[in-house]
Amino acid sequence: MKNQSLKNSSRRQFIQQSSALTGAFVIGMHLPLTSQAASGDAAKPALANAWVQITPNNQITLICARSEMGQDVYTSLPALLAEELNLPLSMIRVETAGVAPVYINAMLGGQITGGSTSVREAFDKLRIAGAATRTVLVQAAAQRWSVPAADCKAMNGKVIHSSGKSATYGELAADAAKLPLPEKPALKSPANFMVIGKETMRRLDTPSKVAGKAVYGIDVKIPGMAIASLAQCPVIGGTPTSFDASAAMKVMGVIKVVQISDGVAVLAKDFYAARKGRDALKITWNEGSNANLNNAVVRKSLEDGLSKKGAVIKTVGDANAAVANGKPLSAQYFLPYLAHSTMEPVNCSADVSNGKCRIIGPIQFQQGGQAVAAAAAGVKPEDVTIETTFLGGGFGRKLELDFIRQAAEISKAAGMPVKMLWTKEDDITHDFYRPMSIHKVDGMLGSDGKLVSMKAKMVSQSVTARAFPGFVKDGFDPFMVEGSNNITYEIPNLEITNVITDTGLRVGYWRSVSNALNAFAIESFVDEAAKAAGKDPVAYRMAALSKHPRAKAVLDLAVKKSGYVAGSKRFGVAQMECYDTYSACILELDPAASSTKVKKITFVSDCGITVHPDQARAQLTGGVIYGLSAALSNEITIENGRVQQTNFNNYPSLRQNQVPVVEVHLVPSQEKPGGLGEVGVPLVAPALANAIAAATGKRIRELPLKA
Amino acid sequence: MAVSFTLNGKAVNFDGDPETPILWVLRDHLDVTSPKYGCGAALCGACTVHLEGSAIRSCSTPVSVTAGKSVTTLEGLTAKVGKALQDAWIEFDVPQCGYCQTGQMMSAADLLAKKKQPSSDDIKNAMSGNICRCGTYSRIEKAVKRAADKLA
Numbered sequence: 001m002k003n004q005s006l007k008n009s010s011r012r013q014f015i016q017q018s019s020a021l022t023g024a025f026v027i028g029m030h031l032p033l034t035s036q037a038a039s040g041d042a043a044k045p046a047l048a049n050a051w052v053q054i055t056p057n058n059q060i061t062l063i064c065a066r067s068e069m070g071q072d073v074y075t076s077l078p079a080l081l082a083e084e085l086n087l088p089l090s091m092i093r094v095e096t097a098g099v100a101p102v103y104i105n106a107m108l109g110g111q112i113t114g115g116s117t118s119v120r121e122a123f124d125k126l127r128i129a130g131a132a133t134r135t136v137l138v139q140a141a142a143q144r145w146s147v148p149a150a151d152c153k154a155m156n157g158k159v160i161h162s163s164g165k166s167a168t169y170g171e172l173a174a175d176a177a178k179l180p181l182p183e184k185p186a187l188k189s190p191a192n193f194m195v196i197g198k199e200t201m202r203r204l205d206t207p208s209k210v211a212g213k214a215v216y217g218i219d220v221k222i223p224g225m226a227i228a229s230l231a232q233c234p235v236i237g238g239t240p241t242s243f244d245a246s247a248a249m250k251v252m253g254v255i256k257v258v259q260i261s262d263g264v265a266v267l268a269k270d271f272y273a274a275r276k277g278r279d280a281l282k283i284t285w286n287e288g289s290n291a292n293l294n295n296a297v298v299r300k301s302l303e304d305g306l307s308k309k310g311a312v313i314k315t316v317g318d319a320n321a322a323v324a325n326g327k328p329l330s331a332q333y334f335l336p337y338l339a340h341s342t343m344e345p346v347n348c349s350a351d352v353s354n355g356k357c358r359i360i361g362p363i364q365f366q367q368g369g370q371a372v373a374a375a376a377a378g379v380k381p382e383d384v385t386i387e388t389t390f391l392g393g394g395f396g397r398k399l400e401l402d403f404i405r406q407a408a409e410i411s412k413a414a415g416m417p418v419k420m421l422w423t424k425e426d427d428i429t430h431d432f433y434r435p436m437s438i439h440k441v442d443g444m445l446g447s448d449g450k451l452v453s454m455k456a457k458m459v460s461q462s463v464t465a466r467a468f469p470g471f472v473k474d475g476f477d478p479f480m481v482e483g484s485n486n487i488t489y490e491i492p493n494l495e496i497t498n499v500i501t502d503t504g505l506r507v508g509y510w511r512s513v514s515n516a517l518n519a520f521a522i523e524s525f526v527d528e529a530a531k532a533a534g535k536d537p538v539a540y541r542m543a544a545l546s547k548h549p550r551a552k553a554v555l556d557l558a559v560k561k562s563g564y565v566a567g568s569k570r571f572g573v574a575q576m577e578c579y580d581t582y583s584a585c586i587l588e589l590d591p592a593a594s595s596t597k598v599k600k601i602t603f604v605s606d607c608g609i610t611v612h613p614d615q616a617r618a619q620l621t622g623g624v625i626y627g628l629s630a631a632l633s634n635e636i637t638i639e640n641g642r643v644q645q646t647n648f649n650n651y652p653s654l655r656q657n658q659v660p661v662v663e664v665h666l667v668p669s670q671e672k673p674g675g676l677g678e679v680g681v682p683l684v685a686p687a688l689a690n691a692i693a694a695a696t697g698k699r700i701r702e703l704p705l706k707a
Numbered sequence: 708m709a710v711s712f713t714l715n716g717k718a719v720n721f722d723g724d725p726e727t728p729i730l731w732v733l734r735d736h737l738d739v740t741s742p743k744y745g746c747g748a749a750l751c752g753a754c755t756v757h758l759e760g761s762a763i764r765s766c767s768t769p770v771s772v773t774a775g776k777s778v779t780t781l782e783g784l785t786a787k788v789g790k791a792l793q794d795a796w797i798e799f800d801v802p803q804c805g806y807c808q809t810g811q812m813m814s815a816a817d818l819l820a821k822k823k824q825p826s827s828d829d830i831k832n833a834m835s836g837n838i839c840r841c842g843t844y845s846r847i848e849k850a851v852k853r854a855a856d857k858l859a
Binding site: 219341 | 741836837844
C-alpha cells in the first residue's frame, strides 16, 4: 500500500475540483438525510429520508442513487440498506434517485456512476443510513410500549418486544420520523449478515428485464413528444453552416426540422421517418480543425511523444543507474482507439417548456447533466429535473453529457418534447474513444534474472484534460496512472512516466480506463522478462510479489483452478490490482485449433467482502468477454477526420458461438470491498498475448490481434 | 396505405409508410417496446420478433410484409413457452444491463419451437445472431437448456 498517499491525495483533489468544474447546482428531489413525517394516506410514506421510505401499510422503498447499467447497483446498494434494516430483499421495492447533494459519490465528487466505486463508496454510508433508520424504528416502538429499546428488535419489517408484542415498520414510521437519526448507529457484525454475501441473493431488476417491462432511455414516452434523429458533422466537432430541409419536410411523418449548435435534427412521428427525413437533408458543414486528421498522424504524434520528458509519476530507487552485468530488455506496445459500443445507442428525452427542463434518459452523471441541460435550455439549474432510466450498457459512454445537451437544445428549438435517438452508426462514429496509446518499457535483469530496474513510459491523450481540465496539473492525469503507479511487483529501481499529447479524436473513459492500457504493457513486459530470464512466468511473478500476499493468493488459486502446467505452451498469465481488487487471469489456448483460439479463461479475484457473489462473478465474466472482444478485433481508426468503423459488422463483438469458457473464482476475504464492474477487463489482453508468445514464440505487442 | 396484421393475437393497423421497419411500428406507434433497437442492420438481434412463428429482425423487415400475417413479441408468446423462458432466465439471473435479453428470449423461443432438446452446439449456433455486450452468454446457454427441460 505504499502508493496509498498518492492515490488519496489525487482523489481528494479530484473531489474538490470536479465538484467545482461541473458547476452543477443540485436540487433535492428526495429529502435530505433527516426523516420527515407525513400523515394520513396509508400508501404515502410516513417516514421518508434520502434512502428509505416507509408507508403506514408497510411498503418499504429503498433508494438507489447510482445508475443501473448491468453492474447490479439496483440490487447491491439497496442490499446494504436492507441488511441494516433487517429486511429480506423480497420485502422491498427500489426507486432510482433524482439529483441531490446527498447522492454525491464521495470518491468522485459528483453524482456519478463510474470507476467501479458504487459499492466501495456506499458500503459504510448506506449501512449507516439503514442502521440509523432501524434505530429510530426501534426507539419509536420502545416509547410506544414504554419499554427499554434494548428489549426490542427490528426484524423482517416488524419491531418485536421480548414479550412478543410487535408492530410493523409501517405502523411505527410516523412516530419514528419525528425522532432524530443517530449519526453513528451501531452496525451489524459481518457474522450476523443476513443479506450481504449470500449466494441465494437474486437481482431485483431481473423480473422486469425478462418481461420486457424495464424502461431504458429508448423506451421513454412523454405525451406529445416527437422522435428526433440528429444529423451531425461526419467530422466530430464540425458544425452546420447552412441546410436545406425542403426534401426532408416532404417525407411522410416528418413534423419539423431544427438546427442546434452541432447538428440539424429531424422530428417525426417515428424513428424511421425521422431518419429518412434526416437522410434527405442537404447540409453544408464547417468540418472544423479535425478535418484532415488521420490515424497515421495521431500515431506519429504519440511516437514523437516518446522522446518527450513527460511527468514522472512514480519513482523507486534509481532506474537510471547502471547495473553491473545487467541484461537489458526493451519493448514497445501499442493500443488502438476503441469505442464503447453499448447495446443501447445514445439517446435522451427532453421537455423544455414554461421555463423548466425535464430530462429523462440513460445517464451516468446526473449533476453534469443538470448543468448542461440548464445551459442548453436557458433555464436555471434548479428548474431542471433529471430522471435516470435503466441503461442498456454504459461502459463510460453515458458519463458524457453531449446527448443530454443535444436533447435539451432540440426540445427548446422545436418547442415540444422530444426523444432523440442516435443510430448505431452515429454511436460508433461520434463516441468519446478510449485513447490510442504507446508504451515504451526498458528494463534491466540482474544476474538472477530478476528485474533490477524498469522504466515505463506511456504516451496518450488525456481524457481528464478534456473532461475535467483543471484536474490535470504539470502533465499529471490521475486516471492515466491507473494500472502503472499501483504496480504490485517489487522492483528496486522503478520510474513511471506519462506523456500527454493533444492530437487526435475526442477521448473518453472506457471500462477500466488506463488499467487496460498499462496492464497490457506491464504484464506483457514482465512476461518477456521471465522468458529472457529463462523462468516460468508464474514463478517469476510470484517471486516479485512478496509484499502483496493477496496478489500471490489469487495467482496461486488461478494456477490450481486452471490446471496450469509450468513449461506447457498453452497458457498465458497476467495479474494486477485495480479498484482495490486483486486479480489473476490464466488463459488457455486450444491446442487443437489455430494459435489464437482461446479455449478457457480462468479469472480469480479477491475483491474483499463481496455483497452479491453471484453477480460479482457475472461482472468479472462479462468484463473478461468485453476485454477479449477488444483484444481480438476492436479498433477505431480515423481518416480525413472521419471514424472508419460504423456498426457491429466492422466493430464486432464476440458472439454466443465465439466465446471461450470463462471460469471465475472469488477468494474469500474480509477486506474492505473492492470494485468489480471494470476489474475483469484489463488482464485478458496481456494474458492472451502471453499465451500466444508461449505457444508460438511470436510476441504480440500491438492490439488488436487481427488474427 | 394502411397495413393490417395481427400483433400478439390482436388485429392492428398501421397507416403510414409501408417501408417502415416493423420495429418502429411496434415501438413508436403501438407502444410495444420489448423489441429493442441495437444496430438497425440485422447484425445484433436485439429487435427479434416472430413473423408467422419464425424469428425475424424487425429493424430490417418492412411492415408491408406483415399484411395479413401474425407478429409475435415477447408478450405474445404462449403462456407455457413465455413462462418457461422467463422462469429459466430468472433462475440463472441472466441479464446484466438486460437490453438484449428480450431479443435473446425470442431467438430462444424460435429455437425451442424447432428443436425440443437442443445441444450446446445447437444453442450456440442458433443464438449466435444475438449480441450481448455484457457477456451473459454462458447463462443464456444454461437458461435455454433449462427452458427446454421445463417444456419437455
